[in-house]
Each structure stands twice: as C-alpha cells, then as structure tokens.
Amino acid sequence: MKKIFTVCAILSGLLFFAQEAGKAGELLKNEASKREMESSTLQRESSRNNNSGNSGFRNPNNQNNQNRRPTNPNYQWNQNYGYAEVFLRIPELGYFSVELADQMIANNSGRYRFFDLPSGRIPISIYDNGYLIYRTTLNVRNNSRMVLDFFTNEGLYLLDSYPLQNGYYGFNNWNDLWNNPYGNSGNNGSVNYPNVMDHLTFQQFMSAMKKDAWFDDKKIAFINQQGRHAMFTSEQIAVLVKDLSFDKNKIALAKSLFSKCVDKQKYFVVGDALDFESSRKDLLDFISKN
Known part of the structure; x- marks a missing residue:
C-alpha cells in the first residue's frame, strides 16, 4: 500500500509540474494562408524564389542556376550583417522542417537551432512532412537569442529573448533553454540560467x-x-x-x-x-x- 501511495504521489507531482501547450510565452499569429497550407514543399518553390522578403539574406534568388558553376563567383569575406540566434523546439513526434531566413533544418529530433542570423524582421515557416502548417515573422535583434516552442494545435510561442554575452551559451543542459520559462528544469536545481552572472x-x-x-x-x-x-x-x-x-x-x-x-x-x-x-x-x- 505504501509503494502504491508513493508511485501515485510521484505521478501527481510530474503532472503538476509538467509543461503545457500555451502555458508560457507569447502566441505569435499564424500568417500562412489556407491555400499555402494545402501546397506541398515542392509546389512552393516558385513562390519562394519570387519572395522579395528574402532579398537581405545570403541566399540569392537564382534557383534555376544552382547547377551551373558561376564564371566569376561573388565571394564575400568577413561580411558583418549582424548576428543572432533562434532556438525552436517542437515537442511532438513527427518529421518537421523549419525554414528561417535563408536556412532550413529538417529532422525528427524536435530541436531546431539557427545561428548566424541577420537582425531585423525574418519570416519563419514550419512544415509537417513537406506541407506548410505555420508561418509568421520574427523580430530578431542583433546579438540576441530567441527561444520558442511550437505546438501544432496551439501555435508558435515566444518564450524568451535575451542578449548574448561574448558567445557564452549560459546553460549546462540544452533542455534548460525551454524548461526555464515554464518554471521547471531538468537539472534538479543545478541550472546555469541564461545570462546570469557567473x-x-x-x-x-x-x-x-x-x-x-x-x-x-x-x-x-x-x-x-x-x-x-x-x-x-x-x-x-x-x-x-x-x-x-x-x-x-x-x-x-x-x-x-x-x-x-x-x-x-x-x-x-x-x-x-x-x-x-x-x-x-x-x-x-x-x-x-x-
């Protein structure tokens, strides 16, 4: 009887402190139209090439010439166009792709970490098995890191945004980045919080x-x-x-x-x-x- 009571107490504690979709963060509006969401990844290529919103990113709109080696490549050394990071988590099972600025990450791990981003308004698109399910715009600041959570039934939540200090990550466990805004951590109290002074x-x-x-x-x-x-x-x-x-x-x-x-x-x-x-x-x- 004592063992049963102990197990019930542990399960109750886990449920009480568990993270919940929509419990923390600021909901970012889904800007993807119904028509776009019904189009597959392959069908969106032509519209993406004509998207002038990407004109400030490193990737030029020359998809038709990707297989041809340029005669005079335009090298850009030590380009300083700002530095920012965006960390996104999708805690659901599945194969998702995330496109941010001129970068795209696709995996089933649920973690999408974007580095070397320019500052400014950057579109972000999320795909489930190749189909667009969410799109919005992030206001990314220079020398800062944004931390987000995405739930297919809830939307995209901005959990935190804070300045970076000398490239120091400021955490011991990757999960702490997302756990801390919910008020719980996976380090049993030994958390190295983001941006706290050592x-x-x-x-x-x-x-x-x-x-x-x-x-x-x-x-x-x-x-x-x-x-x-x-x-x-x-x-x-x-x-x-x-x-x-x-x-x-x-x-x-x-x-x-x-x-x-x-x-x-x-x-x-x-x-x-x-x-x-x-x-x-x-x-x-x-x-x-x-």
Whole structure:
C-alpha cells in the first residue's frame, strides 16, 4: 500500500509540474494562408524564389542556376550583417522542417537551432512532412537569442529573448533553454540560467562598482545601468543589497531586483541583508504580491 501511495504521489507531482501547450510565452499569429497550407514543399518553390522578403539574406534568388558553376563567383569575406540566434523546439513526434531566413533544418529530433542570423524582421515557416502548417515573422535583434516552442494545435510561442554575452551559451543542459520559462528544469536545481552572472563576472562587477561608486545613489545607478541586461541569483542580490549603507535604499534595491532574480524561491536570503525586521516584513509583503 505504501509503494502504491508513493508511485501515485510521484505521478501527481510530474503532472503538476509538467509543461503545457500555451502555458508560457507569447502566441505569435499564424500568417500562412489556407491555400499555402494545402501546397506541398515542392509546389512552393516558385513562390519562394519570387519572395522579395528574402532579398537581405545570403541566399540569392537564382534557383534555376544552382547547377551551373558561376564564371566569376561573388565571394564575400568577413561580411558583418549582424548576428543572432533562434532556438525552436517542437515537442511532438513527427518529421518537421523549419525554414528561417535563408536556412532550413529538417529532422525528427524536435530541436531546431539557427545561428548566424541577420537582425531585423525574418519570416519563419514550419512544415509537417513537406506541407506548410505555420508561418509568421520574427523580430530578431542583433546579438540576441530567441527561444520558442511550437505546438501544432496551439501555435508558435515566444518564450524568451535575451542578449548574448561574448558567445557564452549560459546553460549546462540544452533542455534548460525551454524548461526555464515554464518554471521547471531538468537539472534538479543545478541550472546555469541564461545570462546570469557567473562567480568571476560578479566579482568583477562588484570591484567595478566599488571603484566607480562610493555612495548609495551612485551604486544603485551603477547596478541599474550596468546590470540591465544581466540576471542575478538571490545570493548575488543579497551581496549587492548588503553593500548599501541605508536600509531605505536596501529595501528599494531588493524590490527592484526581484524581477531579475533567477531563483526567486530563495529570495528569503535577501531579507537577511536588511537591517530591520520591519524592512524584512516589507520585502516579504512585496514578494507575496508579485
């Protein structure tokens, strides 16, 4: 009986924390027409060649001349047309193809990772066994990574978009990219969240702040300016808060950084950096409402 109860408890927990289509992210409108969705991959080639929206990508519209070697190839060395990444997951079984800018990936693994993308508005099309089922336009920013989920019955969801830092991936497990927006991870708590400061970077951040800012107002301005594209752990926020001199400034910073914390379940450690019990209660009240 005890074993049955344990199994039921585990299954209930898995169902409670399971990801669900449409539970997270922003739904992106399907722009594919019914006529396009009824056309196969082969039938769409002529229309794709005439699509002026691809004029800014690397692939020229010369499909009829692909088998002929050009007399004077137009080489482009060290072309700098922006850099961005798009990571798409399709968690359903099947063979899907995804076309983004001038790149296409087809597999049955459910993971589609696009690198070296230009910035700007880029069309994305999704095919199921050669048939178009979804099309929309992504607004891709330079030096950024977009993370998306696609469900055939729900649509395409933008889960997250954040800047890239020095080519650092910022995760230990590929699944964390998609799991984190849902509030769960596959690393049992040992997640290296995207764009969070590692220990060395945080120490450098603290050293720079203490060098350039002496007073609370300067420190807060430094944190808000230099850390606007970064995420922090609760322990790091506690260090930043504790470094301030006045408790009113500490509580203000603790509240403002709550949205940039990657492990909000441990935010109670930030309360220990406050000087007064009333301030700790104020912070707890703030957390309970957010």
